[in-house]
Amino acid sequence: MTTAPDATTEAPPAPAPVRADGQPSQASWREVGLYLLSRVGEVLRRVVKVVRPIGWVLIGIAAVLWIVGPWLGWREVTIAAVVVTAVLVLCLLFLIGRTTYDVALDLARTRVVVGERAVGALTLANSGQRAILPSRVVLPVGPGRGVFGIRHLPPGEQVEELFAIPTSRRAVLPVGPVSIVRGDPLGLFERVDSRDAPVDLYVHPRTVRFEGQSLGFVRDLEGMTSRDLARDDIAFHALSEYQPGDDLRHVHWRSTARTGTLMMRTYEQTRRSHFMIGLSTHPGEYADPEEFELAISAAGSLGLRALRDAYRVDVRTQSAKLRTETQKHLLDSLSGVDASRAREGGTSVLAGAVAAAAPAASVVVLACGSRVPAPQLQSAVSRLPLGSRALVVVAALGQEAARRRIGEADVITIGALEHLPPSLRRVLG
Structure with a gap:
């Protein structure tokens, strides 16, 4: 006996549609094309992130020189195109290499008062089998950032950079994420690899302490009295005649015996502090x-x-x-x-x-x-x-x-x- 599948059960992926001759259908080719386009777009986005503004300027100049030189037959312009292209290629070589540091960000205190310094340490270790070429490490702190120059790091070694964050205003400052930057000396290309998660640094406002044991506003442990009267509370106020529904536990027997009328205790309502x-x-x-x-x-x-x-x-x-x-x-x-x-x-x-x-x-x-x-x-x-x-x-x-x-x-x-x-x-x- 067969049962209907559960509505919450995920259905298996449908096979790619094929034609009668066993070849993929047009819909399958469309899906493959879209996938390839997404991969190419991802690669292009990574390439665009690597090139800095001055790099785009030189790439544009090189393209113009390569067009103008052969078209006009000017050897000088063609030579200039070769030189600019060679500079671009040499600068790209600086991006080759590992930047796989093990990064640890440690803030000694994540809460400071305005005017205090937040001290921390940034540890980078090379856990790989090959050396890591010199690079820069960028540590964002709120709207600003700190830059550390990291030397050549052999396998198995680590380096620790200490830093202090001055605080002049109350704020919540995100510290991080740590970014490892590899670039060329001319600043044409730059590869950024973000690591670790940001840590919030709370810069508390200045406060002042008060002398004594209490502010003194609320002196009663059970709360302060209000102007509202009640038949049952803690702060005794006065006596009143019995009303139907009053709790007989609050009868004031001495006054009742003296006056001959059932007298009840009346209280002032108290409020929680x-x-x-x-x-x-x-x-x-x-x-x-x-x-x-x-x-x-x-x-x-x-x-x-x-x-x-x-x-x-x-x-x-x-x-x-x-x-x-x-x-x-x-x-x-x-x-x-x-x-x-x-x-x-x-x-x-x-x-x-x-x-x-x-x-x-x-x-x-x-x-x-x-x-x-x-x-x-x-x-x-x-x-x-x-x-x-x-x-x-x-x-x-x-x-x-x-x-x-x-x-x-x-x-x-x-x-x-x-x-x-x-x-x-x-x-x-």
Whole structure:
């Protein structure tokens, strides 16, 4: 008894169609032709990659000389064509040879702070049976690249090149892939062989540590109290008369005996210690890029301290929510933050997104620049979740530290990252 094949089973390839006389059909010849054309195209692409712009210029000059010389009968032009062609052939000979290094890229640290140097080593070994001629090794680092000259390497030997990457700005820099370059002295031809996989180097923003055991915003281990009353919670608020459905476990018997009416304990609802940070990335709100970096450093400093205090921390920008499960995730995410597009809105829009994402947050911090108008800042504060402790950090590079109140929020202005801890102490004091 035969069964139908499973629909998920891959069918065997169909045999090439043939004619009655056993010869391949026209469709088979078409497939063969397409295959050969693809192989020829691949070879041509490899050849094109080998020739550099100056090489194409000389190839064009040689072609013109070979046409003009015999056509006009000028021996001098023909001799020049022979010389240029000989130069091209000699330069091509420099591409012959092995470049099969075993490459190992080792970064001592893949996470550094702005201003630190990332130190690493590049090891190249010749595991073959023949020597490898001198070549160049290119190591891309972000938009730049480092070039190492590798000497003649006999079989079984290896060479190690040490390097240091200076970091002047916060970023996520791809390091690699390592490329081995063989070329001629004139720079006409160049053969590039990419090895290894790129490694991400995270340049973290500068942060500052706070003194003491906690930021001080949330003092209750179970969360901070809100203005909402409940029949069952932790923070006792007052007594009220019994209502149908109340839990009899919360009867206050002394007051019941004194008044003759069943009295119940009423509690203030507590919230989990949820620390929410809104970081504005609107370019028009900052006087310069350095002011933007100051805001990122302030947000990172507050987030790190909250994570050390075992709070749940979330960080949002106008365009995305950052990963903040651990201190490493927070700093890695901040390393890749860029200024958003102007049409995505400023601090007021960010405050609305924060309120929608965390309506029950216990603490909300907004970080923005010095060019946010006062009405817009007031509008942003009014959009924050009700009952949350609100703090606005205004980065104003070079200005004196200041403090003011807007509605229910404390607003502190910092001109340098070192102003953040004392300004925060004044707010909490």
